[in-house]
Amino acid sequence: MTDNAAPPTVLDVVNALDRRYPRDWAESWDRVGLVLGDLDHAVSRVLCVVDCVPETVDQALAEGADLIVAHHPLLLKPVSTIAPDTYKGRIIHRLIRGDVALYAAHTNADVANPGVSDALARRLDLGDLRPLVPAATGGGRGIGRIGELPEPMDLAEFTGFAASRLPATAAGVRAAGDPARTIRTVAVCGGAGDSFLSDATRAGVDAYVCADLRHHPASEHLAEDGPALLDVAHWATERPWLDEVAEWLRGEFDVAVTVSDVDTDPWTVHAFSSSEKETQP
Incomplete structure (x- = not known):
């Protein structure tokens, strides 16, 4: 303009x-x-x-x-x-x-290319991105993304890396699986992701990052030798997309665009009981 x-x-x-x-x-x-x-x-x-x-x-x-x-x-x-x-x-x-x-x-x-999961994948330095669940219409669209880390990490290290790269919340980042497991190929899904646990398993990834994982689906997934899991606050998995939308809007229109960092995750306190030993990644 x-x-x-x-x-x-x-x-x-x-x-x-x-x-x-x-x-x-x-x-x-x-x-x-x-x-x-x-x-x-x-x-x-x-x-x-x-x-x-x-x-x-x-x-x-x-x-x-x-x-x-x-x-x-x-x-x-x-x-x-x-x-x-x-x-x-x-x-x-x-x-x-x-x-x-x-x-x-x-x-x-969510299914756009680029979309919500692309922004999440880029926060984690994933390359060679492809859809976790490709859309029937093609074009690189679909649910979630799969990508490769520049260098492999073990699960404990990758969990700490994810926590350092994603927006901070009280819930933080928790992982399920062997802490020493080597992580190279990662699937991500912005928002609730336990509907796609089987897709992550079929894709043969080493770890799957998403939000809102529930006890029984996660437990059964691991029992079936599925990839390691990283459970992130819902807001934190989708907040990275706002940066990409804002950048695109600034390029399309001569307008001021602000990205909100107001944490709208409902969980506000995270504590360990005095009888528990905190496990650091």
Whole structure:
């Protein structure tokens, strides 16, 4: 955009986002795209967030953002009211009063190339990336990514490396498997990943990094000689994607783009009991 050009409108930015993350790439249950906002409103500042929650709305209003680009949809589950005495209603009323539009790119951004898992893989220095579960349409798209570490590490070392490279949260990074296991090939999946444990096993990777792993699926996976597991806070696996979205938006439009570092992971305290010995990676 030249110095004399008019700023983009909400519609301009939405159309560009829809081209990068087509809505028909989203899962059928997902709710992506523009949630609210005046299509003709000029956009001079964008805030990229993982979650649209009161804290990130506070940030958007304080910074004078015209548009929030979020990963998680605010209205994923149906609601029968947006009354201001409800949680989601309060958020919606605040955004409308502040003239802040809200856009969500969720599973359509997960499968994009580049997408959420690409950003996670790059934080871990993985190279030669390919999809963990390729999309039928090809184009390098699909769920998750598989890549190679520049140099092998044992699992204990790789766990510490992941913790140093990913956004810090109270939950930290925990690993399952032999601490001495050699890690060369790694699969990653931004967000909840236990639906793809069998895909990681079939891919023959040494470790699988994702969020929200549950006790029984993880235990059974390891009992079947599956790859080592690294369980990371959900927010931390998806926060890296915001940097890539922000960089792309700055290249597309002459607007200010901020990335939110507000930690929206619900877990805020991590402690060991006095009878336990903490195991350091």
